Amino acid sequence: MKTLRAALAYFSKTEKLLWSISALVIVLCFVIFDRSNYLSLAAALIGVTSLIFCAKGNPVGQLLMIVFGLFYGIISFRYAYYGEMVTYLGMTVPMAVIALVAWLRHPYRGNRAEVEVNRLSKKELFFMLILAAVVTGLFYFILKWFRTANLIPSTLSVTTSFIAVYLTFRRSPYYALAYAANDLVLIVLWVLASREDITYLSVVVCFMAFLANDIYGFLSWRAMEKRQTG
Numbered sequence: 001m002k003t004l005r006a007a008l009a010y011f012s013k014t015e016k017l018l019w020s021i022s023a024l025v026i027v028l029c030f031v032i033f034d035r036s037n038y039l040s041l042a043a044a045l046i047g048v049t050s051l052i053f054c055a056k057g058n059p060v061g062q063l064l065m066i067v068f069g070l071f072y073g074i075i076s077f078r079y080a081y082y083g084e085m086v087t088y089l090g091m092t093v094p095m096a097v098i099a100l101v102a103w104l105r106h107p108y109r110g111n112r113a114e115v116e117v118n119r120l121s122k123k124e125l126f127f128m129l130i131l132a133a134v135v136t137g138l139f140y141f142i143l144k145w146f147r148t149a150n151l152i153p154s155t156l157s158v159t160t161s162f163i164a165v166y167l168t169f170r171r172s173p174y175y176a177l178a179y180a181a182n183d184l185v186l187i188v189l190w191v192l193a194s195r196e197d198i199t200y201l202s203v204v205v206c207f208m209a210f211l212a213n214d215i216y217g218f219l220s221w222r223a224m225e226k227r228q229t230g
Contacts, residue, residue: 044209140158
């Protein structure tokens with residue numbers, strides 16, 4: 001009982017409200033539009049939970065992100081979104097593992113429940129953009145060879161995903177904005193998918209919830225950065 005109270009006290013009222021609304025909307029959408037793809041439901045709930053932990057700079061968020069990435073890779077494969085499958089299983093999940101190690105190795109003042117915020121130099125940001133362009137070009141031809149559905153937005157998803165995972169690994173507050181951009185791309189992708197199969201609307205709602213959580217995550221990390229450096 002004390003452990004449960006401590007866990008609830010760890011999150012602010014805003015965070016608990018945000019998670020509750022996100023989870024409720026995801027479940028309701030599943031009941032209305034799906035009722036069969038429980039893997040998508042589990043992935044969505046794990047995903048929004050991971051984002052709440054990530055918003056607090058807690059490494060548990062990265063652990064949950066690894067689980068979400070595995071589930072999402074399977075879901076993407078089912079709809080022939082090979083770009084999403086390759087991106088998550090081949091890049092996002094491995095990078096989440098690396099990010100988990102990095103976050104555990106850089107606790108803020110010994111507190112393993114909060115990572116130390118890092119500020120990137122202009123040179124590193126430039127290097128990241130060059131690397132992102134190379135990865136995007138490489139994945140474009142890979143996805144084209146696989147005859148990936150909706151090639152252009154799928155390729156754009158690779159770009160935003162790479163920038164997001166790189167910034168996450170480097171402990172930058174802007175990782176959340178990169179993920180928010182990725183959420184917008186994924187909303188477009190799954191809206192296109194839902195035109196053929198309405199059950200995929202539950203995935204659309206999932207990423208809409210992710211978008212709200214990622215925006216909150218950015219604001220939370222900026223506040224955390226100010227507190228740590230103040």
